[in-house]
Amino acid sequence: MIDSHAHLEQKDYSEDLDSVISRCKEAGMIGIVTSSANPKDFEKTMKISQDNPGFVFPSVGIHPEYIKELSIKQIDDQILKIKENKDKIYAIGEVGLDYFWTKEEEYRKQQQKMFRRMIQLAIELKKPLVIHSRNAMDDTIQILKEEGAKNVLMHLFGSKAHIQTVIDNGWNISIGPLIKRSKDIRKIARDMPLDKIMLETDSPWFGEDKRGEPTNIKIAAEYIARYQKIEFEKVWKTCAQNSIKFFNLPLKI
Numbered sequence: 162m163i164d165s166h167a168h169l170e171q172k173d174y175s176e177d178l179d180s181v182i183s184r185c186k187e188a189g190m191i192g193i194v195t196s197s198a199n200p201k202d203f204e205k206t207m208k209i210s211q212d213n214p215g216f217v218f219p220s221v222g223i224h225p226e227y228i229k230e231l232s233i234k235q236i237d238d239q240i241l242k243i244k245e246n247k248d249k250i251y252a253i254g255e256v257g258l259d260y261f262w263t264k265e266e267e268y269r270k271q272q273q274k275m276f277r278r279m280i281q282l283a284i285e286l287k288k289p290l291v292i293h294s295r296n297a298m299d300d301t302i303q304i305l306k307e308e309g310a311k312n313v314l315m316h317l318f319g320s321k322a323h324i325q326t327v328i329d330n331g332w333n334i335s336i337g338p339l340i341k342r343s344k345d346i347r348k349i350a351r352d353m354p355l356d357k358i359m360l361e362t363d364s365p366w367f368g369e370d371k372r373g374e375p376t377n378i379k380i381a382a383e384y385i386a387r388y389q390k391i392e393f394e395k396v397w398k399t400c401a402q403n404s405i406k407f408f409n410l411p412l413k414i
C-alpha cells in the first residue's frame with residue numbers, strides 16, 4: 162500500500178491534491194514517494210511533503226530528458242539543494258538515461274555525465290537510487306556497475322532481456338498499471354522475486370484515459386498476484402515492506 166513513484170508536484174493535482182491524498186488514505190495506503198524530476202519543482206515537492214508529514218516522502222533528482230534545457234550551474238545548484246536537505250530526502254531520483262527523447266550523441270554524453278554525478282551523490286549521502294531508463298538499458302547497467310551503485314530501483318522496468326542482470330545485482334524494480342497493457346511486464350512480474358518488487362503508478366501518467374492517481378497501485382498488485390499465483394494480500398503487504406526497507410521510510414505495517 163505504498164506508491165513508490167508518483168509526481169504529486171505536477172499541475173494536474175494543483176486544484177485538488179488534498180482530496181487525492183484523502184482518497185489514498187481511504188484506500189488503505191500508508192505512503193507515497195513523490196519524485197521531483199525537474200529542478201524547478203524542488204520547493205513545491207518539499208512543501209507537499211511538509212504538508213503531509215509521515216505520508217508523502219520526497220525523492221529528488223534530475224530526469225535525463227531535461228538535459229537540453231539545463232545549464233551546468235542549474236545541475237550544480239540542484240545537487241547542492243539535495244545535499245542541504247538530505248535529511249528530508251529519501252532517495253536520489255529519478256535519474257538515468259533516456260535515448261528515446263534524446264537522440265543527439267552530444268546530449269546523450271551529457272546525460273551519462275550527469276547520471277554518474279547523481280550515482281556518486283547517492284553513494285555519498287547513503288541514499289537509494291531511483292532509475293529512469295528508456296531505450297538505454299545497456300548503458301544504464303554499465304554505468305551503474307562502473308560507479309558501484311548498490312541500492313537501486315529500476316522504475317517502470319520493462320526490459321525482459323535484462324531481468325537476470327537486475328536480479329544478479331540485487332537491484333529492485335517497480336511495477337505500475339502499465340502491466341495491464343504490456344505482456345513483457347507481465348512476464349517480468351512472474352519471474353522477478355517478490356522481495357525485489359515495489360508498486361508504483363508514475364501518476365499523473367498511466368491513468369488510461371484519465372488522470373492517474375496513486376491508488377492505481379492496486380491494479381499493479383492484482384496483476385502481480387495473478388502472475389505469481391499468490392494472494393493479493395501478500396503482494397499488497399510485501400511490496401510495501403520492500404518500499405519501507407528500500408527508502409528507509411519511517412513507517413510500519
Ligand SMILES: [Zn+2]
Pocket residue numbers: 166167168196255363
Ligand atoms: Zn517518473
